[in-house]
Amino acid sequence: MPIIEAKGLARTFTSRKRGGRPNAVHAVRGIDITVADGEIVGFLGPNGAGKTTTLRMLTTLLTPTAGTATIAGADLLRDPVGVRRRTGYVPQAIGQTQGGTDNQCKVTEELLDQAALYRIGKDEARARAELLIGQLDLGGLGDRLVKTLSGGQRRRLEIALGLVHRPPLVFLDEPSTGLDPQSRSNLWGHIRGLRDGLGTTVFLTTHYLEEADALCDRVFIIDHGVIVADGTPDELKRRISGDVVSLRVNGDAGKARELLARQPVVRDVAATGDGESGDNRDGDGGALRLTVFHGAEALPSLLRVLDDAGITMTSINLSRPTLDDVFLTMTGRSLRDDSPSAAQPADAHPAEAQLAENGSDRG
Amino acid sequence: MTFIDDTLTVFRRQWRLSMRNPAWVLIALMQPVLYLALFGPLLTRLPAGVLSGGASAGTGGGGTAAAYKFFVPGLLIQLGLFGSTFVGFAIISDWRSGVIERFRVTPVSRLAIMAGRVLRDVVVLVVQAVILVLVGTAFGLRAPVTAVLVSLGFIVLVALGLASVSYATALALKSEDAFAPLVNSVVVPLMLLSGIMLPMTLGPGWLQGIARVSPFRYIIDAMREAFTGTYGGTIMLEGVAVAVGLAIACMWLGSRAFLRENT
Numbered sequence: 001m002p003i004i005e006a007k008g009l010a011r012t013f014t015s016r017k018r019g020g021r022p023n024a025v026h027a028v029r030g031i032d033i034t035v036a037d038g039e040i041v042g043f044l045g046p047n048g049a050g051k052t053t054t055l056r057m058l059t060t061l062l063t064p065t066a067g068t069a070t071i072a073g074a075d076l077l078r079d080p081v082g083v084r085r086r087t088g089y090v091p092q093a094i095g096q097t098q099g100g101t102d103n104q105c106k107v108t109e110e111l112l113d114q115a116a117l118y119r120i121g122k123d124e125a126r127a128r129a130e131l132l133i134g135q136l137d138l139g140g141l142g143d144r145l146v147k148t149l150s151g152g153q154r155r156r157l158e159i160a161l162g163l164v165h166r167p168p169l170v171f172l173d174e175p176s177t178g179l180d181p182q183s184r185s186n187l188w189g190h191i192r193g194l195r196d197g198l199g200t201t202v203f204l205t206t207h208y209l210e211e212a213d214a215l216c217d218r219v220f221i222i223d224h225g226v227i228v229a230d231g232t233p234d235e236l237k238r239r240i241s242g243d244v245v246s247l248r249v250n251g252d253a254g255k256a257r258e259l260l261a262r263q264p265v266v267r268d269v270a271a272t273g274d275g276e277s278g279d280n281r282d283g284d285g286g287a288l289r290l291t292v293f294h295g296a297e298a299l300p301s302l303l304r305v306l307d308d309a310g311i312t313m314t315s316i317n318l319s320r321p322t323l324d325d326v327f328l329t330m331t332g333r334s335l336r337d338d339s340p341s342a343a344q345p346a347d348a349h350p351a352e353a354q355l356a357e358n359g360s361d362r363g
Numbered sequence: 364m365t366f367i368d369d370t371l372t373v374f375r376r377q378w379r380l381s382m383r384n385p386a387w388v389l390i391a392l393m394q395p396v397l398y399l400a401l402f403g404p405l406l407t408r409l410p411a412g413v414l415s416g417g418a419s420a421g422t423g424g425g426g427t428a429a430a431y432k433f434f435v436p437g438l439l440i441q442l443g444l445f446g447s448t449f450v451g452f453a454i455i456s457d458w459r460s461g462v463i464e465r466f467r468v469t470p471v472s473r474l475a476i477m478a479g480r481v482l483r484d485v486v487v488l489v490v491q492a493v494i495l496v497l498v499g500t501a502f503g504l505r506a507p508v509t510a511v512l513v514s515l516g517f518i519v520l521v522a523l524g525l526a527s528v529s530y531a532t533a534l535a536l537k538s539e540d541a542f543a544p545l546v547n548s549v550v551v552p553l554m555l556l557s558g559i560m561l562p563m564t565l566g567p568g569w570l571q572g573i574a575r576v577s578p579f580r581y582i583i584d585a586m587r588e589a590f591t592g593t594y595g596g597t598i599m600l601e602g603v604a605v606a607v608g609l610a611i612a613c614m615w616l617g618s619r620a621f622l623r624e625n626t
Binding site for chain 1: 365368369372375376379380383384457458459460461462464465466467468469470471
């Protein structure tokens with residue numbers, strides 16, 4: 001029995017402009033989502049794609065205009081309180097509204113209040129608050145006012161609040177937006193720990209492709225209110241563009257190219273450094289870029305082919321396409337425009353930078 | 364009763380937050396206390412009978428006693444009007460911080476999210492009202508304890524209704540910039556038409572006519588009647604009926620708006 005089973009979930013907003021006819025906005029247009037127990041699922045999409053609307057429907061904050069869903073065993077429409085009882089929700093921390101903590105509250109007070117909202121007894125609440133403070137690295141902060149916490153600490157507290165009642169399923173809306181890279185990877189550790197340690201199913205939305213890639217077992221890509229792709233990050237990347245093998249040979253690059261192009265696993269071979277792509281900084285003509293199905297499995301056979309032909313290689317590099325490539329293919333848009341990581345220097349993500357570069361001459 | 368438990372849970376949180384800066388409870392009292400100190404003395408010089416106008420059958424001559432019996436109930440209503448209509452500001456920042464949404468995804472009764480806050484406001488207001496009456500006594504108010512209790516009852520009813528509407532309105536607007544002028548444009552005329560400073564009976568006919576639409580007019584008359592030691596008359600009945608009706612109507616409106624999903 002899947003922990004989330006949504007069928008045809010849709011939400012239409014009607015906005016009325018003064019003097020105009022009512023204008024229907026189809027924020028989400030009938031999506032199906034199935035999530036198995038214990039998965040970490042990422043919900044990916046550009047701003048306005050319908051991510052938050054979907055999340056608000058799944059968490060009972062918004063009534064769907066069509067469709068049905070069963071969440072943690074409770075029917076979304078008939079038993080919203082049942083859904084609330086069995087799920088945790090950590091709202092987005094940046095934007096119109098924030099993550100749900102009050103500046104004037106102390107950390108422990110927030111946790112105890114949250115437990116009271118789930119009608120957990122005082123002693124039990126105290127024990128759980130203490131446990132969560134330990135689990136989420138909030139030790140020693142129990143008596144601090146929320147306003148004195150750092151961004152990362154505050155976010156961890158907000159996640160702790162979503163876990164007080166030990167829900168089998170927790171929704172995280174952009175859990176790491178606004179955090180510095182270090183806090184972000186720290187948070188990823190905590191999110192993995194939720195699933196690995198407690199068996200909690202995690203459904204998160206994110207802007208960060210690295211986040212979906214690093215954290216999620218499965219990814220849904222939503223655009224214009226429709227799910228355009230879903231699968232494991234690896235599946236998606238394979239489906240879209242194959243893997244990228246860059247190699248450099250000593251000597252007859254033309255022959256190598258010819259040989260490799262004949263291999264069934266190779267989808268495409270391009271010589272780089274031949275002026276075609278403008279990437280001729282090396283100028284030695286020995287560099288090749290291959291698009292290959294199942295790159296990791298194909299690599300040994302490619303090596304053998306070159307070896308048999310007596311061609312020696314000076315370097316070889318296998319890189320996977322990133323989710324950004326997938327995203328670009330599926331939605332025609334890059335998520336990067338929305339993501340602060342775009343502003344990072346290229347050498348922070350060498351593989352991605354390289355691929356982004358390659359991507360331009362591939363299409 | 365889960366609703367009551369939930370309301371108390373929300374109340375405890377809000378009360379704790381209010382008590383984190385108890386100074387504000389006192390600062391909110393500054394305005395009525397200033398009126399008491401700087402405006403009240405003017406009333407003590409009015410000729411006998413002016414203040415008791417047509418409202419009740421004569422409390423005797425003017426002077427300090429009559430002035431404060433007239434003025435303190437007015438200030439209590441003013442405190443209630445301003446104190447409870449401005450509470451909505453706080454819920455806008457709670458909405459902005461995501462606290463409202465966080466509460467709405469827990470199994471807690473959504474109505475309790477409002478009710479717990481209203482309860483806190485009522486308690487704060489009663490504390491303020493008691494302090495105001497004590498200060499009034501220092502200035503020369505002499506009122507029966509029953510009258511004070513009756514007045515507190517009226518304040519509670521007014522606060523229950525107005526605070527509910529205030530929260531619902533603020534949450535619908537989600538903007539302090541829109542909420543402040545709206546509240547002012549409703550509260551100020553209501554206050555002026557209630558005869559808080561001077562009896563409406565001093566006014567021309569048309570003004571007295573308009574003033575009849577302000578529910579607080581009836582409530583304040585009933586409170587003033589109580590301060591003269593009369594509890595059983597038509598004025599009192601009218602006052603109670605208006606106060607109860609207003610509280611029920613406002614709470615109904617407030618809760619309806621609050622339960623709408625898109626808050």
